[in-house]
Amino acid sequence: MxxxxxxxxxxxxxxxxxxxxxxxxxxxxxxQALQIAELEDAWRRTAxxxxxxxxxxxxxxxxxxxxERAAVATSWLPVLDNLERALEHASSDPDPDTVVEGxxxxxxxxxxxxxxxxxxxxxxxxxxxxxxVHEAVGTxxxxxxxxxxxxxxxxxxxxxxxxxxxxxxVVVATRAS
Amino acid sequence: MxxxxxxxxxxxxxxxxxxxxxxxxxxxxxxQALQIAELEDAWRRTAxxxxxxxxxxxxxxxxxxxxERAAVATSWLPVLDNLERALEHASSDPDPDTVVEGxxxxxxxxxxxxxxxxxxxxxxxxxxxxxxVHEAVGTxxxxxxxxxxxxxxxxxxxxxxxxxxxxxxVVVATRAS
Numbered sequence: 001m002x003x004x005x006x007x008x009x010x011x012x013x014x015x016x017x018x019x020x021x022x023x024x025x026x027x028x029x030x031x032q033a034l035q036i037a038e039l040e041d042a043w044r045r046t047a048x049x050x051x052x053x054x055x056x057x058x059x060x061x062x063x064x065x066x067x068e069r070a071a072v073a074t075s076w077l078p079v080l081d082n083l084e085r086a087l088e089h090a091s092s093d094p095d096p097d098t099v100v101e102g103x104x105x106x107x108x109x110x111x112x113x114x115x116x117x118x119x120x121x122x123x124x125x126x127x128x129x130x131x132x133v134h135e136a137v138g139t140x141x142x143x144x145x146x147x148x149x150x151x152x153x154x155x156x157x158x159x160x161x162x163x164x165x166x167x168x169x170v171v172v173a174t175r176a177s
Numbered sequence: 178m179x180x181x182x183x184x185x186x187x188x189x190x191x192x193x194x195x196x197x198x199x200x201x202x203x204x205x206x207x208x209q210a211l212q213i214a215e216l217e218d219a220w221r222r223t224a225x226x227x228x229x230x231x232x233x234x235x236x237x238x239x240x241x242x243x244x245e246r247a248a249v250a251t252s253w254l255p256v257l258d259n260l261e262r263a264l265e266h267a268s269s270d271p272d273p274d275t276v277v278e279g280x281x282x283x284x285x286x287x288x289x290x291x292x293x294x295x296x297x298x299x300x301x302x303x304x305x306x307x308x309x310v311h312e313a314v315g316t317x318x319x320x321x322x323x324x325x326x327x328x329x330x331x332x333x334x335x336x337x338x339x340x341x342x343x344x345x346x347v348v349v350a351t352r353a354s
Binding site: 117 | 205206209210212213216217219220223224226227230231234237238241242244245246247249250251253254256257258260261263264267268271272273274276277280281283284287288290291294295296332335342343
């Protein structure tokens with residue numbers, strides 16, 4: 001970047017030594033006039049650099065998001081391919097156990113893709129209920145249930161505590177009324 | 178942003194009217210010295226603004242990518258939920274046709290997610306072979322096949338011609354040798 005402490009004004013001073021001053025100007029005035037011209041130029045160039053950088057930053061932001069979107073979308077293609085393979089296999093071998101096994105493998109693969117993206121599947125069963133990472137969709141009381149804990153995960157959550165992608169929907173254990 | 182054309186130096190000129198000049202300085206020299214101080218200050222502030230903007234841009238880039246990753250990852254959660262539902266359903270109703278139907282619906286949903294992200298599934302069957310958007314994995318010749326066209330899509334491609342996410346793997350029709 002342009003450095004305001006650069007020896008640019010120094011250069012201006014040096015130059016007056018070899019430049020010939022007009023008759024009606026003292027060497028000091030010529031010196032200062034040159035310094036002013038140099039400073040104005042330096043300021044203008046820094047301002048132009050700032051303006052260019054703003055534009056470039058805006059472009060890079062759009063491109064960065066597009067790259068990220070493409071990269072994340074690409075990581076799901078194997079899941080789609082395997083879903084198709086499972087369906088093709090089912091049409092030739094309609095054994096339900098085989099189909100279910102294939103789909104279970106695809107689900108595990110999909111969970112793995114999310115984990116690789118930084119959003120592992122959460123295991124909230126039995127944990128203390130925390131509204132920051134759990135969404136209560138009901139309550140239940142009964143023997144063997146610890147009040148204030150997650151009795152059942154209705155829909156799993158994804159992402160670590162500090163970067164929740166989706167909170168788990170849970171049924172919370174309460175004291176019998 | 179700081180404007181190099183701003184009337185800042187003008188202000189410096191005006192100020193000399195009210196300031197008292199030292200005995201050994203002419204009003205013109207004081208005027209120029211003030212102008213130099215003002216310009217140096219303006220340059221310094223613009224340079225600082227540029228430096229701050231560089232740092233902010235770098236931070237915003239990281240944050241923008243994270244937001245995009247989270248948004249795209251979130252769009253896949255319904256696909257995972259429905260895969261799980263299909264498996265749960267299969268355990269209570271092991272009719273293979275029902276299972277296959279459920280999985281087929283999930284696959285259609287997944288293809289829809291990719292389309293919403295800007296990467297529709299490609300339909301390359303019968304199109305003219307184009308190495309820019311097709312990956313040839315084999316050739317075939319035979320009656321009814323038009324040489325130079327895609328005879329079979331082995332693995333579907335995703336994304337429009339100008340934004341291919343993955344090219345289709347295809348078998349290309351050739352002239353019988």
